[in-house]
Each structure stands twice: as structure tokens, then as C-alpha cells.
Amino acid sequence: MFFLLDSHCDAPIMLAKGADFGHRISIGCQPGQFPVSHVDFPRMKKGGVNGSFFAIYTSNRLTPDEATRRALQLVALVYDTVERNPDKAALTLTPAQARRNAKNGLISIFMGMENGAPIRKDLSLLRMFHRMGVTYMTLTHARSNEICDSCTSPEPRWNGVSPFGREVIAEMNRLGMLIDVSHISDASFWDVLKYSQAPVVATHSCCRALCNHPRNMTDEMIVALAEKGGVIQINFYPSFLDAAYAARASELIDAQEEAQDVWLEDPSDPVRQRRMEEAIAALQAVPRPSYKRIVDHIDHVVKLVGVKHVGIGSDFDGIEVCPDGLDDISRMQKIIIELRKRGYTEYEIRHIAGGNFLRVMEMAQRQAE
Numbered sequence: 001m002f003f004l005l006d007s008h009c010d011a012p013i014m015l016a017k018g019a020d021f022g023h024r025i026s027i028g029c030q031p032g033q034f035p036v037s038h039v040d041f042p043r044m045k046k047g048g049v050n051g052s053f054f055a056i057y058t059s060n061r062l063t064p065d066e067a068t069r070r071a072l073q074l075v076a077l078v079y080d081t082v083e084r085n086p087d088k089a090a091l092t093l094t095p096a097q098a099r100r101n102a103k104n105g106l107i108s109i110f111m112g113m114e115n116g117a118p119i120r121k122d123l124s125l126l127r128m129f130h131r132m133g134v135t136y137m138t139l140t141h142a143r144s145n146e147i148c149d150s151c152t153s154p155e156p157r158w159n160g161v162s163p164f165g166r167e168v169i170a171e172m173n174r175l176g177m178l179i180d181v182s183h184i185s186d187a188s189f190w191d192v193l194k195y196s197q198a199p200v201v202a203t204h205s206c207c208r209a210l211c212n213h214p215r216n217m218t219d220e221m222i223v224a225l226a227e228k229g230g231v232i233q234i235n236f237y238p239s240f241l242d243a244a245y246a247a248r249a250s251e252l253i254d255a256q257e258e259a260q261d262v263w264l265e266d267p268s269d270p271v272r273q274r275r276m277e278e279a280i281a282a283l284q285a286v287p288r289p290s291y292k293r294i295v296d297h298i299d300h301v302v303k304l305v306g307v308k309h310v311g312i313g314s315d316f317d318g319i320e321v322c323p324d325g326l327d328d329i330s331r332m333q334k335i336i337i338e339l340r341k342r343g344y345t346e347y348e349i350r351h352i353a354g355g356n357f358l359r360v361m362e363m364a365q366r367q368a369e
């Protein structure tokens with residue numbers, strides 16, 4: 001018996017669109033339906049998933065007011081969906097609660113904030129989000145913010161972590177909140193390792209040695225993360241898993257995202273809908289890497305630093321394409337089966353499946369004041 005944990009998914013995006021996670025959500029791109037949906041409670045149960053971090057995600061395009069309001073709305077939606085399904089899921093703050101929930105047949109729903117923009121330049125807002133149940137924070141997203149630079153910023157703003165970002169790191173350490181280094185620039189990563197007193201996590205990142213993308217981590221970074229006691233959780237996004245796929249699909253992904261944005265402005269317009277369906281079909285025609293590629297990335301980390309510093313962070317509901325054979329969270333056991341096929345012992349699988357992440361979380365919470 002092990003705890004299967006997904007350390008990052010964007011399910012609250014679907015909640016904001018009115019999804020009810022108590023039931024199986026149908027997949028489709030008809031008006032009123034979702035272009036893509038990978039997560040709900042019945043499918044988590046089918047996949048044997050014991051816990052998941054729901055991302056309180058805000059775009060760097062929002063104003064500070066909009067970011068804070070959006071984050072509060074998403075927290076409320078997570079509360080609502082858990083409260084409506086007390087027989088299926090429970091809001092969870094600690095690894096001990098998570099293990100109890102698993103014994104009681106409940107899925108643990110944690111919250112992680114993706115992008116620190118909603119706290120603005122105010123540590124009291126950070127403390128409030130922590131009290132609301134946000135247990136990790138990804139310092140930024142696609143652009144630099146008040147805390148640090150992003151790995152996809154066109155220009156660095158701080159050349160790493162800002163002076164305010166140093167205060168944020170100290171306060172997160174004091175609170176026992178996990179620091180997530182996914183999305184941040186390489187210089188920011190090295191600053192975080194220098195300033196954080198606690199081990200840190202990459203909740204949804206892959207290995208740059210296997211797929212050269214700025215969102216992925218170099219071997220040097222993975223070794224340093226592990227030496228500090230942290231963990232890298234492998235992302236399922238095909239463009240981060242496989243460079244050949246990324247080269248073939250990148251323009252089609254941009255076209256699909258644009259067509260989707262245009263369609264969402266007026267989902268009843270058949271012309272916009274057809275354009276999006278064509279863009280999706282063009283993207284889907286590109287052969288996707290197998291889900292086994294996820295296990296290749298796990299293998300790579302294990303070869304570098306052993307089995308105690310790797311796990312999985314799907315990015316479901318935040319990615320427009322999934323690996324072949326792993327189209328939603330209900331197929332999650334395929335990774336476990338593949339690990340067994342490659343000779344991993346049950347002890348090792350228990351660590352990769354969730355034990356590693358929960359250990360780091362426990363350590364960060366224990367080091368708190």
C-alpha cells in the first residue's frame with residue numbers, strides 16, 4: 001500500500017468553468033463543454049490517486065487586484081467542491097492528514113499557489129493564503145513578478161530573486177510553506193537554494209538532459225536540489241518530455257491556444273468553434289511521446305541522485321496535450337506498472353509515488369516556528 005500523489009494539476013481552472021468534480025466530466029469541444037478535462041473525483045479514484053495539489057493559478061497578465069481576487073475565487077471553488085463531496089475528498093494541510101484520509105477512503109486535496117502575484121508585496125497576504133490552506137507557492141509563472149524572474153521572461157528583471165523575494169522565502173520557511181522552483185529562472189533557482197533554510201520542491205518539471213527546455217532542470221540543478229533534501233516531480237507535458245515532439249508541435253500549440261482563446265470569447269459562434277476544432281485536429285495529428293517517456297525522466301533522476309528525490313506532478317488540466325496512453329488521471333497506474341516492469345522494488349515505488357514529496361513537506365512544516 002502506498003500513497004499516490006500528484007503534486008500539481010490545474011483542476012481549479014475547470015472548477016471556474018462550472019465543473020462538478022463529484023461526477024465524471026465528459027471531454028469534448030462542443031459549446032458549453034470543456035476543450036479538455038483530465039481530472040475529477042471518480043477518475044482520480046479509478047487511477048488509484050490518493051492525493052493531489054490543486055493549483056491556485058493566476059496569469060502574470062492580471063493586475064495585482066485581479067490576481068488577488070482570482071486567487072481568492074479559486075480557493076473558494078476548491079472549498080466548495082470538497083464540501084459538496086465529503087464522501088469522496090477532504091481538504092488537506094499535512095502529510096499526517098493525508099495518510100489518515102487514505103485510510104478512510106478519501107482523496108486528499110491540497111492547494112498550491114502557482115505564481116506569487118496574489119500576495120503583491122505584502123507578507124500579511126502570504127500569511128492569509130497560508131491560513132486558508134495554501135501549502136506551497138510556485139514563486140512565479142511565465143513572467144517575472146515582484147518575487148523573482150521566470151525561466152520564460154524575455155528579459156530578467158532581478159537577475160534572480162528580488163529583495164522582496166528574499167523576505168518571502170524567509171517567511172515561507174517560518175510558516176512551513178513549501179517553496180516551488182518550477183517556472184523560475186535558473187538564476188532564481190540558485191538564489192532560492194542559497195536563501196531557503198528548508199528543502200525545496202519542483203512540483204512539475206522535467207530533465208533538461210532529456211529535453212532541452214528552459215522549464216526543465218539541468219543535471220547540476222537536480223543534484224543541488226537533492227543535496228538540499230528536495231524533490232523534482234516529473235511533468236507529463238509532451239513538449240517538456242520530448243524535444244522531437246516539441247519541435248514538431250510548438251507552432252500548432254500556439255495556433256490551438258489562440259483559436260481556443262478566440263472561441264472562448266464567444267462559444268456559441270460556429271465559425272470560431274470550427275477553427276478551434278481544426279486547430280486541435282492538426283495538433284492531435286502529431287505523434288505524441290508515450291507515457292513511458294515520463295518513466296525515462298524518472299529513471300534519469302534516479303541515476304543522478306537515487307530514488308528519494310523524484311515523483312510525479314502531472315500538470316493535468318493545464319496542458320492541451322497528454323502523453324500517448326495517459327490521457328487523463330484515471331490512467332495513472334500505468335506509471336506504477338511501468339516502474340515495476342523496469343525493475344523498481346515496491347519500496348522504491350512507494351517513495352516515487354508520493355513518499356518523497358510528503359517527506360519534504362513534513363520536513364518543511366517541522367522546521368517552521
Ligand SMILES: [Zn+2]
Nearest residue numbers: 114183204318
Ligand atoms: Zn505550471
